[in-house]
Amino acid sequence: MPKQLFFTAGPSQIYPSLETHIKSAMEAQVMSMSHRGKEFEKLYGDIDFWLKKLLGIPEDYHVLFFSSATEIWERLIQNCVERSSFHFVNGAFGERFRWTSAMLGRNALSVVVPDGTSFDYGSVDVPDEAEMLCFTHNESSTGVMLRVADIHAMAKRYPDKLVAVDAVSSMPYPDFDYEILDAVYFSVQKGFGLPAGLGVLILSPRAFETSLLLKNKGISIGSYHSFPVMVDAAAKRQTVETPNVFALYLFARVLEDFNAFGIDAIRQHTDTKARLLYEFFESDPEFNPAVHGIRDRSATLVVVNVGGRAKQFVELAAHAGYEIGYGYADRKQDQIRIANFPAHSVADMEGLIGALTAM
Amino acid sequence: MPKQLFFTAGPSQIYPSLETHIKSAMEAQVMSMSHRGKEFEKLYGDIDFWLKKLLGIPEDYHVLFFSSATEIWERLIQNCVERSSFHFVNGAFGERFRWTSAMLGRNALSVVVPDGTSFDYGSVDVPDEAEMLCFTHNESSTGVMLRVADIHAMAKRYPDKLVAVDAVSSMPYPDFDYEILDAVYFSVQKGFGLPAGLGVLILSPRAFETSLLLKNKGISIGSYHSFPVMVDAAAKRQTVETPNVFALYLFARVLEDFNAFGIDAIRQHTDTKARLLYEFFESDPEFNPAVHGIRDRSATLVVVNVGGRAKQFVELAAHAGYEIGYGYADRKQDQIRIANFPAHSVADMEGLIGALTAM
Numbered sequence: 001m002p003k004q005l006f007f008t009a010g011p012s013q014i015y016p017s018l019e020t021h022i023k024s025a026m027e028a029q030v031m032s033m034s035h036r037g038k039e040f041e042k043l044y045g046d047i048d049f050w051l052k053k054l055l056g057i058p059e060d061y062h063v064l065f066f067s068s069a070t071e072i073w074e075r076l077i078q079n080c081v082e083r084s085s086f087h088f089v090n091g092a093f094g095e096r097f098r099w100t101s102a103m104l105g106r107n108a109l110s111v112v113v114p115d116g117t118s119f120d121y122g123s124v125d126v127p128d129e130a131e132m133l134c135f136t137h138n139e140s141s142t143g144v145m146l147r148v149a150d151i152h153a154m155a156k157r158y159p160d161k162l163v164a165v166d167a168v169s170s171m172p173y174p175d176f177d178y179e180i181l182d183a184v185y186f187s188v189q190k191g192f193g194l195p196a197g198l199g200v201l202i203l204s205p206r207a208f209e210t211s212l213l214l215k216n217k218g219i220s221i222g223s224y225h226s227f228p229v230m231v232d233a234a235a236k237r238q239t240v241e242t243p244n245v246f247a248l249y250l251f252a253r254v255l256e257d258f259n260a261f262g263i264d265a266i267r268q269h270t271d272t273k274a275r276l277l278y279e280f281f282e283s284d285p286e287f288n289p290a291v292h293g294i295r296d297r298s299a300t301l302v303v304v305n306v307g308g309r310a311k312q313f314v315e316l317a318a319h320a321g322y323e324i325g326y327g328y329a330d331r332k333q334d335q336i337r338i339a340n341f342p343a344h345s346v347a348d349m350e351g352l353i354g355a356l357t358a359m
Numbered sequence: 360m361p362k363q364l365f366f367t368a369g370p371s372q373i374y375p376s377l378e379t380h381i382k383s384a385m386e387a388q389v390m391s392m393s394h395r396g397k398e399f400e401k402l403y404g405d406i407d408f409w410l411k412k413l414l415g416i417p418e419d420y421h422v423l424f425f426s427s428a429t430e431i432w433e434r435l436i437q438n439c440v441e442r443s444s445f446h447f448v449n450g451a452f453g454e455r456f457r458w459t460s461a462m463l464g465r466n467a468l469s470v471v472v473p474d475g476t477s478f479d480y481g482s483v484d485v486p487d488e489a490e491m492l493c494f495t496h497n498e499s500s501t502g503v504m505l506r507v508a509d510i511h512a513m514a515k516r517y518p519d520k521l522v523a524v525d526a527v528s529s530m531p532y533p534d535f536d537y538e539i540l541d542a543v544y545f546s547v548q549k550g551f552g553l554p555a556g557l558g559v560l561i562l563s564p565r566a567f568e569t570s571l572l573l574k575n576k577g578i579s580i581g582s583y584h585s586f587p588v589m590v591d592a593a594a595k596r597q598t599v600e601t602p603n604v605f606a607l608y609l610f611a612r613v614l615e616d617f618n619a620f621g622i623d624a625i626r627q628h629t630d631t632k633a634r635l636l637y638e639f640f641e642s643d644p645e646f647n648p649a650v651h652g653i654r655d656r657s658a659t660l661v662v663v664n665v666g667g668r669a670k671q672f673v674e675l676a677a678h679a680g681y682e683i684g685y686g687y688a689d690r691k692q693d694q695i696r697i698a699n700f701p702a703h704s705v706a707d708m709e710g711l712i713g714a715l716t717a718m
Contacts, residue, residue, distance in 0.1 A: 003388060008393060011392060011393060011601065011604060022381070029365070031373050031553075032370050032371060032373060032682070067425075067427075067556075068602075070599065074581065074582045074583065099582070103579065103582040104579055195390040195604065195605040196390075197604070197606060223458070224429045224430070224432075225430075225433075226462070241429035241430065242369070242548060243427075243556065244603060245555050245556070247556060
């Protein structure tokens with residue numbers, strides 16, 4: 001059976017080296033590896049080392065593993081927010097983080113702008129009571145990517161508040177200044193080209209201290225995935241529960257590959273392919289980029305208006321060997337969504353554009 | 360490199376068919392499969408069907424997926440216990456469930472008996488306030504397996520209380536009467552011979568109703584992994600978050616294999632191998648089964664006293680190609696632990712016994 005090439009938002013195309021890494025995992029019997037042994041400790045250390053090197057993360061930040069970014073939403077609120085969080089909501093994923101905070105009994109404040117747009121930061125006045133600012137760097141329901149400089153500016157404007165950034169569908173593309181951010185997190189089935197089932201949180205010492213303060217106040221911050229319990233285990237290069245060891249092994253190997261390729265090259269490669277996509281969708285009258293503000297357009301997830309013909313395009317693309325995504329929720333028929341991750345080559349992107357041109 | 364045979368408590372030996380299933384997963388591009396499509400819905404349906412068929416689970420019970428059994432401890436308390444839980448503690452894993460309840464601010468009551476022993480149920484008087492009885496069917500820190508009939512009897516003695524059974528390291532061996540149990544759960548890296556990173560909960564309609572009652576009382580029962588949110592998604596054969604799709608695929612395939620083999624055959628096979636192990640350890644003066652009560656001895660995890668020589672045995676066994684486990688925590692040097700799962704054949708067990716005999 002000929003294989004399809006996946007441009008879906010995630011799970012998406014697996015990174016080209018993955019099949020080799022899976023074979024080496026089988027050979028090394030990684031699936032039977034104890035999570036309490038030296039081999040696992042080395043694996044955790046490898047990930048910590050290569051991730052910090054790749055992204056320029058300060059040495060004293062914590063790298064913690066969860067089952068999904070959805071779980072990380074919950075853990076961040078439980079561990080770092082006593083009463084109020086503040087959410088920048090411009091789509092479904094930002095709203096789900098806000099909902100998570102509300103479900104946990106917090107006062108989940110927000111600024112909401114229409115889908116497909118970004119924020120007028122100058123007009124946003126964050127209430128004093130808000131303990132954490134919550135951004136969705138890349139809103140994959142709409143194709144809007146926030147500008148890193150804007151997130152940094154807000155972090156500097158509110159230095160006493162924690163800043164959490166959902167980079168689920170953009171990592172490793174964004175060039176964050178981790179020193180002024182407290183929680184940056186992602187899941188590996190997007191930009192890292194891995195199977196789903198692993199969320200990664202980069203946590204500042206300040207956010208960790210906050211979890212200790214809440215705990216000392218007698219607030220329940222959870223059990224096995226409370227930050228103090230996790231950080232204690234991480235100090236020994238262990239996890240509290242039996243983790244997804246196989247995914248961690250593959251993550252370590254892909255991080256080595258990304259470091260060999262180089263973060264600058266990955267970012268330029270992403271920009272090159274994004275330019276190809278937007279130029280095509282701007283020029284072909286069948287298509288129209290969904291995000292009007294050119295500076296708001298995502299480099300890693302391109303959303304395109306197709307006026308009710310999404311099914312037609314998705315099916316024709318699939319027939320040509322390319323799996324692309326439908327629009328999100330009620331835009332299912334009116335938009336298509338195309339991921340642009342490191343696993344996609346320039347040739348892949350040209351092939352997809354060729355197939356879409358022919359329709 | 361010659362492969363080792365793993366008798367560790369889990370992660371352990373992978374089921375013999377697994378390599379084939381991994382190849383078919385790669386061929387079918389399971390790692391890129393959308394968790395919002397028909398293919399995933401069929402996968403969820405397959406697991407629900409084959410698991411219920413294998414274990415005789417009533418049709419109206421819910422089959423829900425988590426990242427680990429450790430997570431399930433937390434979700435059970437959050438969703439089903441308002442004030443008090445009652446824990447039967449005879450080792451480290453029962454104690455961790457009790458700790459989880461306490462960390463979540465509940466009154467975590469317990470009866471505690473010495474490690475290596477079971478309970479005198481006649482003398483246990485569960486307080487009226489306890490909402491849930493919590494059993495560890497197989498305490499893998501000590502090698503004590505509770506008798507299913509005793510758990511059933513306690514469930515019948517306290518018909519108004521929910522009954523939760525941790526079957527992490529015994530499933531699919533125990534023959535539970537699900538009609539009188541409310542939560543039976545396990546993780547797949549033990550008896551199912553799969554890679555770690557997936558916990559499975561079999562939940563009664565009554566336990567699910569309890570989560571709704573708590574929610575309607577205004578109690579926070581969590582967010583994405585609260586039972587009402589999960590059951591809503593499960594009704595559409597979906598999960599709330601992007602799950603570990605690859606593990607779910609492998610789980611479905613191994614469930615098919617287990618059904619083909621037959622649950623009676625699996626249980627007899629387990630008994631046969633357990634008998635081989637205990638007979639050997641009873642007869643060889645170098646060893647001594649750690650659990651004195653013959654009826655309390657686990658069929659799926661055999662713990663043996665070796666008087667300070669665990670390192671010697673573990674290393675010699677490894678040299679002969681067999682990975683066995685150390686004793687738990689402070690019994691590390693005085694005990695060895697040997698798993699007896701469906702992935703282990705009678706010939707494997709005879710080979711291991713031969714290697715241990717030669718020492």
